[in-house]
Amino acid sequence: MSQKDLSSLRVNKERLMKDIHDTCEWGKGERYGEHETETGMSRLSLSDTDKQARDWFHETTTALGCKVHVDAMGNQFAVRPGLNNDAPPTYAGSHLDTQPTGGRYDGILGVTAAVEMLRVLNDNWVETAYPIGVVNWTNEEGARFPMSMVASGVWSGDIPVEKAHNLKSVIPSNDTATMKSELERIGYLGSTPCSWESTPMAAHFELHIEQGPILEAEERRIGVVQGVQSYKWFTVTVKGRDSHTGATSFAHRADALLTTSKMIIASHKIAAKHGALASTGILNLKPGSTNTVPGWVQFSLDIRSPQDETVEKVEKECKAAFSALAAGDDFMNISSDCPPSTRHCTVEWRTDFISPATHFHADCISCVQSAGQDLCGSGQVKGKDIGSWGKLMTSGAGHDSVYASKRCPTTMVFVPCRDGVSHNPAEYSAPEACADGADVLLGAVVRYDKLRGQR
16 A cells, blocks of 8 residues: 555554443442443553453454564564564553452553454555564553552563562452463463563554543543653651550540541642642552551552652652651641641551653654654644644643654554543543544554654
8 A cells, every 4th residue: 555545554453442332331430420431440560360351362463464472571572464563563552450349441441442443454465575463461450469560560661580480469359360470370371581672662653542631631532642740659657656546535536547538638738839740649548447547557648740859859749748747847837737646656657659741752642653753634723833633731640652762763542531530430531532543543553663664
């Protein structure tokens, strides 16, 4: 096909949506509507339902003529041959695991759209200059094994494979499995080393729902992603003293839960002051009795900002504020109406995960932008060098593309999702939006393949 013909390649929307909803039969979650497909997802990484989705990926891509291999972290790589198969493939993909109360589009759209890309290339007898690959990354969510994007982090060389293999499941709380034991159990502990040397990539493209409200609010069809903001994850432990709720006055309590609540409020105030974000998603306490003041609390803290320096400032100020609050010094006036106590708590921090700000590759960004213009037309320019159809964006969430970008040219494509909702059963992206994103992904990959051939 000519370059003009390649620019007009389009996905089959009905086939794409069928793949999305068919694969979402494995690990269905909470229902949020009356329609058959209006259920969320609970397909935790390396679970039995994740195995079913992985099996589908292997069988489907093999049937499309791909050679499929699995590495030591369970990452699946399917490669469609090109004219020059001595060079690394250009990859597209995302992940098939979900949050415990997740939806049908986060990650899943990126993988199914990449599989649809293979189908379109086959349907049109397209011979690419170089091989084209599709990847399904393991445990991107970090929901079951508490380190997000862990398998792509091992692939990039940033996370030791032993550390990843030894991660213990946190959902449910009585699950003592590790990543390695679960990879073995479901048959996806691959023999290929998990590394960029063993599975090299010429480039990595990832389609994803925005997970925010901007594209929908501005009536944009495509987000052209320039990078990902910085973030850090912490575990904070507050220790006080267990005591009887009826026999211990406020003045004599070392209430770890009350102190924790003040810390969470303080984190929000500090983050807001710097234009950053702070969030707590996990909270555990002991002893967990109605008539006992909690003496031990552990909670997660997630700090995010587009700038690494801002994350560092928020972290530093939160540590100072938390220490003061534990010692009974409410200098931020968070709980002026609470009765004071003569008993105090202690606080300890553990850094669990660091993801610096990421900047994507100009060539990949240009390919996405050109594919968007071919699909949507140039339109009135609303932003820097881009039409009204799209928006240059920084991702607020982390993605496997963060680690991929450390070893190869990378970028992402965003499409709008209803009300900006994600990590929620009601997460939804319209079929037209899904098809838009898949078309741009397809167009960007074939453009990058041509760009490689010109060098």
